[in-house]
Amino acid sequence: MGVFVARRLVEAVVVLFGVSFLSFALLFLSGDPTYLMIPENYTRQQIAEFRHQMGFDRPWYAQYEDFLAHAVRGDFGVSLRSQLPALPLVIERMPATMELAVTAMALSLAVSLPLGVAAATHHRSPLDTASMVGGLLGQSTPGFWLGLLLILVFGVELRWLPVSGRGGLTHLILPSVTLAMYSMGRNARVVRASMLDALGHDFVRTARAKGVPQVSVLYRHALRNALLPIVTLIGIDFGVLLGGAIITETVFAWPGVGRLVVNAIYEKDFPIVEAAVIVIAAVFVLLNLCVDLAYGYLDPRVRYG
């Protein structure tokens, strides 16, 4: 177990190293930021001096080395717009994004687990068909369109819910429903397939023969064995949710990292983009590490080798 954790940690560091290189390469290729940073009336002489002073005239590997040396200390430079350090600007937006993503995840599981189980236990019933059609629809709906429709119905027509910004619980409803829809649909389908598989095993028949109550058969015997693919999905889902949050946040003017990064891209504010990409990737890598570790707890048959 210790060896496994150590190896996965090393792997995570290697991956993050790659992420840092990839995001550096992207921004290096996007061109010299000099012209975004200087006043228009600079002479050629002044421009050359400025580039030298900022180090933009050095070869890429020297700039990457410099970037990495600063990055490991949490220094991603200052935002070209606000002149504030980039990393704190990103970290400060993180709680809003996590709030949205975690709520969406909870919502998705709260709906898809019971729905998938019910569909599996009532295999080939109208309930099964209806929930699978619903799941497929959820999986096929573009999130931002759903968001716009929800705004139109619940915000503009009915005036029940606020449609933009972050605030109390009511502000959270529309964005999290929008964000959760895709994974809700997919998870319901996976839970159903996984449960159908588990219900076909002998231990379920044995439990039933022993007279174990139906609820216990479903949730203690079958669902526990069906959980593994679902836990894998949760790890992947979180990436999908973080990515989806970028668009959802734009639709609902939610002050999270996604909106920050989209605006930074529009404004060519590269230090912010760089810091945001690396922070999001780091969260994602750590989360998948936790998922891997959770396997052993949920299913002792998984060996950490």
Added chain:
Amino acid sequence: MSARFRRSPGAVVGVCLLLVIAVMAAGASWLAPESPTAIHVQDRLLPPLSVQEGMRHWLGTDALGRDVLSRFLVGARISLFVGLSAVAIGGSLGTGIGLVSGYYGGWLDRVMMRLGDVQLAFPFILLALAVMAVLGPGLANIIGVLGVTSWITYARVVRSEVLSVREREFVQAARALGAATPRILAVHAFPNVIGTVVVVATFSVAGTILSEAGLSFLGLGVGAGTPTWGQMLADARDYLTNAWWLTTFPGAGILVTVLGVNLIGDWLRDYLDPRLR
């Protein structure tokens, strides 16, 4: 195949939905009442079915007086084109890498898979967004980005299939008979993974269409000059409250297309590769 097809209502519905979209996309030039970019400022924001200057705007007009139906049809064409060509690029790239990587193993395999891990550490849309920010909007750019970044999905699936195929007797026999590696890969390994690839590719078309729409919605897709469904939705945001048709139709177009592809994907998976779920 056809009997099983008819017994699956989902597949029939999926094919019908896609046929409608495909006919619209293929016939966009003939079906469109007028040019999708023709501007009539005096006819702006007309609701669906309005008649103006002897022309019926079946789906209304947008904020610049452009005919929504014409734009919708061209949008269908672009959606399908981007989805299919990006998948063709990603599918062939990923399948090739997966075949070679799985068959040879060793350092090549390790490097490719580690590279894939790095790529998968990004939420996909963030990676696409960052690359599009660097390259700038454009049809070729979005196809390239969505295509190239999807290689790892295919590579992983194909690689794991090849790992097991490699050890099977018929491959060992072919090798013992002196078949060259390219031949073993093409004649023995490839036919064994093609079913899986087709299933992954089908679902990938759906995902790619959604990604393109999302990126275009953010203004980092095909580009402002071209009418795409995502772009139309981005434009519609400002008129959400007074022109429901601008929001409804492009979104419904995406939904119908993606749903059709997913339904066909479901059926193909059951038919070609029951192990994938």
